[in-house]
Amino acid sequence: MPKIKTNKGAAKRFRLTGTGKVRRRKAYKSHILTKKTTKRKRSLRSGALVNRRDEKNIKSLIPYK
Secondary structure: OOOOOOOHHHHHHOEEOOOOOEEEOOOOOOOOOOOOOHHHHHHHHOOEEOOHHHHHHHHHHOOOO
């Protein structure tokens, strides 16, 4: 059985937690921050979990992580 190639774009964006869930960063934090409220920017700092419906597809992109 050949090895599966890791999708490098996905590997940079997602990490697996200890329980096997997929962790992600939140979007909209890179630029145009002056019009966003402090509360909104603060909530964007924390990570989030990927929706369970998308987990299977993302895990196939990062098989060895």
